[in-house]
Amino acid sequence: MNFFLLSLIKAVVVAFVLLTTLAYLQWVERKVIAHIQVRLGPSRVGPHGLLQPLADVIKLITKEDLIPPYVNKFLYLAAPFFAITMALISISVIPFGAEIHIFGGGTWMQLTDLNIGVLFVLAVSSVGVYGIALAGWASNNKYSLMGGLRSSAQMISYELPLSMAIAAPLLLANTLSLRHIVEQQSGYYLGFIPRWSIVQGPMPQIFSFVIFLIAAFAETNRIPFDLPEAENELVAGYHTEYSSMKFAGFFMAEYSNMITVCAMTTTLFLGGWLPLWPASAGSNYVPVLIFLFAGLVALYHGLHPARRMDKFTLPVVAIVFFVLAAVFLIPALRGALLPLFWFAAKTGALLFLFIWIRGTLPRFRYDQLMAFAWKFMFPIAVLNLMVTGFLVAVFS
Amino acid sequence: MDVILFLIFAAIAVVCGINVVVQSHPISSAISLIGVMGALAVLYLLLGAEFLAAAQVIVYAGAIMVLFVFVIMLLNAGAETRRGRSWMAQLLGLPLVFAFLGLMAYFVQHVFPGAAEVHFGAFRHGTALDVGRALFTQYLLPFEVVSVLILIAILGAVVLARKELE
Numbered sequence: 001m002n003f004f005l006l007s008l009i010k011a012v013v014v015a016f017v018l019l020t021t022l023a024y025l026q027w028v029e030r031k032v033i034a035h036i037q038v039r040l041g042p043s044r045v046g047p048h049g050l051l052q053p054l055a056d057v058i059k060l061i062t063k064e065d066l067i068p069p070y071v072n073k074f075l076y077l078a079a080p081f082f083a084i085t086m087a088l089i090s091i092s093v094i095p096f097g098a099e100i101h102i103f104g105g106g107t108w109m110q111l112t113d114l115n116i117g118v119l120f121v122l123a124v125s126s127v128g129v130y131g132i133a134l135a136g137w138a139s140n141n142k143y144s145l146m147g148g149l150r151s152s153a154q155m156i157s158y159e160l161p162l163s164m165a166i167a168a169p170l171l172l173a174n175t176l177s178l179r180h181i182v183e184q185q186s187g188y189y190l191g192f193i194p195r196w197s198i199v200q201g202p203m204p205q206i207f208s209f210v211i212f213l214i215a216a217f218a219e220t221n222r223i224p225f226d227l228p229e230a231e232n233e234l235v236a237g238y239h240t241e242y243s244s245m246k247f248a249g250f251f252m253a254e255y256s257n258m259i260t261v262c263a264m265t266t267t268l269f270l271g272g273w274l275p276l277w278p279a280s281a282g283s284n285y286v287p288v289l290i291f292l293f294a295g296l297v298a299l300y301h302g303l304h305p306a307r308r309m310d311k312f313t314l315p316v317v318a319i320v321f322f323v324l325a326a327v328f329l330i331p332a333l334r335g336a337l338l339p340l341f342w343f344a345a346k347t348g349a350l351l352f353l354f355i356w357i358r359g360t361l362p363r364f365r366y367d368q369l370m371a372f373a374w375k376f377m378f379p380i381a382v383l384n385l386m387v388t389g390f391l392v393a394v395f396s
Numbered sequence: 397m398d399v400i401l402f403l404i405f406a407a408i409a410v411v412c413g414i415n416v417v418v419q420s421h422p423i424s425s426a427i428s429l430i431g432v433m434g435a436l437a438v439l440y441l442l443l444g445a446e447f448l449a450a451a452q453v454i455v456y457a458g459a460i461m462v463l464f465v466f467v468i469m470l471l472n473a474g475a476e477t478r479r480g481r482s483w484m485a486q487l488l489g490l491p492l493v494f495a496f497l498g499l500m501a502y503f504v505q506h507v508f509p510g511a512a513e514v515h516f517g518a519f520r521h522g523t524a525l526d527v528g529r530a531l532f533t534q535y536l537l538p539f540e541v542v543s544v545l546i547l548i549a550i551l552g553a554v555v556l557a558r559k560e561l562e
Binding site: 122 | 423427447454459462470472
């Protein structure tokens, strides 16, 4: 099949899925946070508020697009555009699954496999800080400027432990290509313990996994590191002066970064698309069982007389889950869907962790944030890298 | 294709480079400099030096320039005012630039008379593996010396900053 056509199709599919996930991640986040705080969350627009993202998009598009007269117009307009571009680009090197065969040809479930894939992601994320920093400066507003300053300082500081934490599993994998990193983690110890970087010998990367995750929270400006937009100090931080779609640009960039970071964590530490235990022990039936169980739960609640509001929606959800379970039983599709399922499951679990922590932890103070990065995370990351390098040198 | 890309990004690099000098506001100059760095990274990529391209973006565009922008924002530097320019500079500036460029071209041609023509993507030693191997075998001593040098620079910066605090 034509290379350009194939790439175009893949790019369109990935972009569509990514943007849909972006929109619904916000719904999931609002729902999860609401349930953590014993509220209902969005529930008016559509069943269980499922159409809320759509309503939000319409709201944001139709809002007045205000450009304050005192801003630096060029940078003010360029900043959100830059932020969203850099946030969306890095998804292009993430491998979602193994090779699939369609239309007589094979293709990888990945837009492109660079042999400097890891460096590419690092480069894009390190340039991404300009979107926020320049938005803060161009707004010509003291709160925005403070937000932009904080974000640049924070991102420079946390990029160090982040890069150090990435370097350690690279020592085990011996490659910079994300696809090969995942392939390198295949296989099992004792027949059932996966050889993911996080438990791989000679040095399990559990420390760098934790450091990477903490630094990732800081890089994506999420609670407890969301100082750049701390609302009780800075109104809304760097996007105080932005409205309508330009505000939506920053919002999308944040969520897109979150998805990329979780996908990177999955790829580097959690074995990417590889299953949790070998197929010989029945890991192929995990998605079927999960969807079947979810469908049964939905059906039970839908048919429960106490839940009159949901007597139509929940059975429909149940049917969708049953269909999904059936799809995973078709042998022809299984080869393509199973890796995708495992990748999505691991990434989804990490995304849930991000949301869970937002509902749990309070915000850092600014000096604590900096001291934590330089006095704690950085030394630990360096130590971990040195021990890993030493052990790899000794045992290989 | 390679030549067209080279021309586009070389032009971007040159235009951004001129813009660094022409712009009156430090932030605009800094952003033009980021443009130069980015365009240079693409040129490295065209030549086949992929590791260098990534390092260029990570280190220069991503770390050093962020610091520049950070400092400019922190000091809240305003637009530069232009005055007191000597008429000599205005008169002789442009001719001198051309004379300098001509001199450079002349020297390059005479110092490297047999230099091979550049082919896009022909450079085969630009992967991370090759660069790493070269750094840790052939150029180990210079590499370590440079890292010590950087350490000294960091210490110097810390000492200077301390002195100012007291």
